[in-house]
Amino acid sequence: MRPRIVDLRVDEIEWAPLGPPGLYSRLLSRDEETGARTALQRLAPQDGYSPPDVAHYHHTYEELLGVTGCFSFDSRNWVRPGSYLFHPPRTVHGFASAIREESTFLSRVGRDLDFNFVEEPEHDDLYVVEGAPPPRAPVAIGPEQSLEGFGEGDFLGALAQVRPLSVDPQIGEGSAFVKLPKGWKSEATKLDYYLEIFVMEGGLGVDGGDASPRRSYFFYPPGEPINAFEAGSDTLAYVNFGEPVPQ
Structure with missing residues (x-):
């Protein structure tokens, strides 16, 4: 892993x-x-x-x-x-x-x-x-097409805009774009599946830290603690997941 x-x-x-x-x-x-x-x-x-x-x-x-x-x-x-x-x-x-x-x-x-x-x-x-x-x-x-078709969904326990890109219909593993409005926040959590995040636009602050715009990358293996996030500005992230991101 x-x-x-x-x-x-x-x-x-x-x-x-x-x-x-x-x-x-x-x-x-x-x-x-x-x-x-x-x-x-x-x-x-x-x-x-x-x-x-x-x-x-x-x-x-x-x-x-x-x-x-x-x-x-x-x-x-x-x-x-x-x-x-x-x-x-x-x-x-x-x-x-x-x-x-x-x-x-x-x-x-x-x-x-x-x-x-x-x-x-x-x-x-x-x-x-x-x-x-x-x-x-x-x-x-x-x-x-990829930057259209967003719908309301839950991402790490907080409301976001989610656009699925590709999902395995048998196991739910897949990829999505996620839009996070300025001020969006999530709490620290854990997931039973892996989560990968590539920040394309905007920026994510980690555990109350700097949320200035930057390209950043995260990978969380199954069961590993996931940090609390905050979007310092409108943020677009490319997300890969081991089970479906709710929408």
């Missing part, structure tokens, strides 16, 4: 090169046993980054959130700030990858990432290459 991480200041982490020219990463959390991890990644064409020119798939899920810039896996649907993608295991993608400008995105995977190339894909839409379709289906949502 990943360790408990509280208020990691994302923009203070140094970029680490990943190997291919122009590809960098800020590792936010990782499970040392499985390789499951969350990282902010940067694609820098000016440093030599070139997108893969062959479609591929992984044997684990891959979940992406657009943070800055503009790039694509198919040259039709462009990943921009607020775009959300979920590729279940064995989902073929990368049919015509392209990048328009330096880009960053949050990347989540369920184990060490392998690459399996598909020289002649069946078509240029997301599809599962082998086996039965997984219960949590592929998702590709642009910012126009």
Whole structure:
């Protein structure tokens, strides 16, 4: 299981090169046993980054959130700030990858990432290459859709605006955007499932501390104490959870 991480200041982490020219990463959390991890990644064409020119798939899920810039896996649907993608295991993608400008995105995977190339894909839409379709289906949502459709819900015991993005219908694990108005507060608590929070806009104060605007990251394993939070300004968070966020 990943360790408990509280208020990691994302923009203070140094970029680490990943190997291919122009590809960098800020590792936010990782499970040392499985390789499951969350990282902010940067694609820098000016440093030599070139997108893969062959479609591929992984044997684990891959979940992406657009943070800055503009790039694509198919040259039709462009990943921009607020775009959300979920590729279940064995989902073929990368049919015509392209990048328009330096880009960053949050990347989540369920184990060490392998690459399996598909020289002649069946078509240029997301599809599962082998086996039965997984219960949590592929998702590709642009910012126009992902940042709409919020409804009132409970988040850590306090009223919030919640927009589910992708949920496993069998176990309830999934992802959502959560809007917290200025002054929103939660009490310290514990959950029986993991909770992961990436603050995209605004800022969260922890246990009465500084709530100035900043990108920050939190990971709480099941049963670990969750801090009391306060939104210092209107805040948008990307949340991943082991059971459903109520709405």
